[in-house]
Amino acid sequence: MADEILSIAQMYAADRAAMAAGVAGTTLMENAGRAVAGAIQSRWEPCPVSILCGPGNNGGDGFVVARHLAEAGWPVRLGLLGDAAALGGDAGWAASTWSGPVERAGPELLDGAGLVVDALYGAGLGRPLDGASLELARAMADRGIPVVAVDVPSGLNGDTGAVMGGAAQADLTVTFFRKKPGHLLLPGRALCGTVLVADIGIPESVLEGLGTRLWENTERLWVARYPWPRLDGHKYSRGHALVLGGRVMTGAARLAARAALRVGAGLVTIAADPEAWMVYSLSMPSVIVQPVPDGQAFQDLLADRRRNAVLIGPGAGASAELRGQVRAAVDAGKAGVLDADVFGAFSEDLKGLAAGLESRWLLTPHGGEFARLFGDIPGSKLDQARRAAALAGTPVLLKGADTVVAHPDGRAVVNSNAPPDLATAGSGDTLAGLAVGLIAQGVDAFDAGCMAAWLHGELGTAVGPGLIAEDLAEALPGVLRRLKATLPDQRGQ
Numbered sequence: 338m339a340d341e342i343l344s345i346a347q348m349y350a351a352d353r354a355a356m357a358a359g360v361a362g363t364t365l366m367e368n369a370g371r372a373v374a375g376a377i378q379s380r381w382e383p384c385p386v387s388i389l390c391g392p393g394n395n396g397g398d399g400f401v402v403a404r405h406l407a408e409a410g411w412p413v414r415l416g417l418l419g420d421a422a423a424l425g426g427d428a429g430w431a432a433s434t435w436s437g438p439v440e441r442a443g444p445e446l447l448d449g450a451g452l453v454v455d456a457l458y459g460a461g462l463g464r465p466l467d468g469a470s471l472e473l474a475r476a477m478a479d480r481g482i483p484v485v486a487v488d489v490p491s492g493l494n495g496d497t498g499a500v501m502g503g504a505a506q507a508d509l510t511v512t513f514f515r516k517k518p519g520h521l522l523l524p525g526r527a528l529c530g531t532v533l534v535a536d537i538g539i540p541e542s543v544l545e546g547l548g549t550r551l552w553e554n555t556e557r558l559w560v561a562r563y564p565w566p567r568l569d570g571h572k573y574s575r576g577h578a579l580v581l582g583g584r585v586m587t588g589a590a591r592l593a594a595r596a597a598l599r600v601g602a603g604l605v606t607i608a609a610d611p612e613a614w615m616v617y618s619l620s621m622p623s624v625i626v627q628p629v630p631d632g633q634a635f636q637d638l639l640a641d642r643r644r645n646a647v648l649i650g651p652g653a654g655a656s657a658e659l660r661g662q663v664r665a666a667v668d669a670g671k672a673g674v675l676d677a678d679v680f681g682a683f684s685e686d687l688k689g690l691a692a693g694l695e696s697r698w699l700l701t702p703h704g705g706e707f708a709r710l711f712g713d714i715p716g717s718k719l720d721q722a723r724r725a726a727a728l729a730g731t732p733v734l735l736k737g738a739d740t741v742v743a744h745p746d747g748r749a750v751v752n753s754n755a756p757p758d759l760a761t762a763g764s765g766d767t768l769a770g771l772a773v774g775l776i777a778q779g780v781d782a783f784d785a786g787c788m789a790a791w792l793h794g795e796l797g798t799a800v801g802p803g804l805i806a807e808d809l810a811e812a813l814p815g816v817l818r819r820l821k822a823t824l825p826d827q828r829g830q
């Protein structure tokens with residue numbers, strides 16, 4: 338599986354392990370540069386290309402790219418930041434294989450170029466760009482010439498996805514062996530353009546020693562555990578989701594309930610405020626609607642063990658009553674999803690929320706709700722989600738175009754298939770409904786978060802521009818059919 342994401346430190350460890358296994362550093366660099374040149378040749382017609390090289394091995398890769406493109410007949414200009422005589426190690430070797438002129442890397446090197454290769458800094462970026470580096474990044478960004486980044490756009494922090502000082506937008510980024518968090522976390526993902534991962538001869542076996550705990554959220558991670566309906570199944574064996582419905586904002590619970598049904602929950606009950614009972618009943622024939630006049634009535638619904646998964650939060654209104662309902666559901670031993678107003682209701686009491694969640698519940702905050710509950714956790718979005726999951730003792734799905742799902746045990750995924758069309762009212766309620774529908778079918782909270790985030794992204798793409806939240810659940814049959822078609826053997830399902 339090639340979905341592992343490596344931190345910068347893990348990538349350096351992979352390089353070292355490959356070398357210890359007998360692959361020369363110069364071979365890795367040659368392969369890296371050749372891969373970048375090959376990617377360029379397969380995407381662009383020959384044109385004048387300017388290659389900007391930095392003082393480390395990222396620059397070394399640039400020298401190799403230059404040699405391969407020049408050998409293929411491309412007009413190449415190469416500019417170096419710093420002194421060629423100071424290049425050491427593998428980069429010194431790469432420079433020695435380049436027989437063309439080495440110019441000073443300045444904005445004038447871009448004059449007349451049809452393509453720029455950004456090989457200033459990669460994994461070794463140690464501080465924000467400034468001075469000549471920043472001037473070059475700005476020149477690349479301003480000229481409107483297509484940019485191919487080697488490993489990462491220079492100035493992009495590979496671990497966090499943050500821009501340090503400045504970085505030029507790339508059309509194509511070619512990275513090596515595996516992606517890094519910065520290729521997937523914003524703003525990095527947008528800055529990289531298309532990301533290609535090249536094989537540079539690092540043996541797959543080195544992965545074992547790296548202790549990888551992070552993956553890109555593709556269906557390969559979990560499709561073997563997806564709860565497809567079984568021939569011997571019936572509606573009770575497919576789980577029963579209970580969705581708490583609010584009094585005023587009834588749309589949120591309705592969207593969630595519909596998504597839970599569509600994703601395969603056998604039964605869905607909306608626990609409705611009596612005042613809104615009619616609204617829920619009339620709009621959803623396939624959903625059971627139970628009026629819940631007070632806390633005791635909610636407890637009674639929870640007492641039925643067949644109602645195994647609970648969603649609380651969408652449209653609920655942040656109140657002391659809501660806190661009581663969360664506690665009742667958690668104390669009843671249910672699994673489920675906590676969303677939306679739950680985070681406001683517990684903003685002063687994270688410990689009170691976390692008690693007893695025990696990795697059975699998925700928390701699905703967006704950035705604002707996350708900050709309300711967890712305060713100001715330092716670090717990248719990935720660091721924040723991981724820390725929050727540890728604090729809550731249960732998986733956290735931190736929403737956004739780069740949704741992260743983190744487990745308290747350190748596992749995490751970054752989701753990468755969500756189109757911007759998903760940023761619309763009710764979209765998050767649908768996500769919560771997908772997750773609770775999966776949990777009702779026996780999927781654990783972390784897997785449910787990964788599956789729901791991925792399905793949500795696919796649904797967004799399937800509907801596309803003009804999307805409203807009502808469309809999402811309706812697009813599920815097509816998305817699930819395509820997912821099922823990826824299975825090697827569907828007999829007996």
Ligand SMILES: NC(=O)C1=CN([C@@H]2O[C@H](COP(=O)(O)OP(=O)(O)OC[C@H]3O[C@@H](n4cnc5c(N)ncnc54)[C@H](OP(=O)(O)O)[C@@H]3O)[C@@H](O)[C@H]2O)[C@@H](O)CC1
Nearest residue numbers: 352365366392393394395458459460461462463464465488
């Ligand atoms: N064998 C391998 O390992 C392989 C590695 N490969 C390639 O190597 C890349 C990693 O190479 P790397 O470790 O040499 O780091 P790199 O990104 O070139 O930068 C370090 C240099 O930049 C400097 N510098 C940093 N920040 C700066 C700033 N803001 N402003 C100014 N200067 C700054 C820093 O200076 P210093 O901080 O030491 O003063 C140092 O001189 C990796 O991304 C991949 O492309 C592939 O070939 C596959 C095999």
Ligand SMILES: [K+]
Nearest residue numbers: 455458489491
């Ligand atoms: K670079």
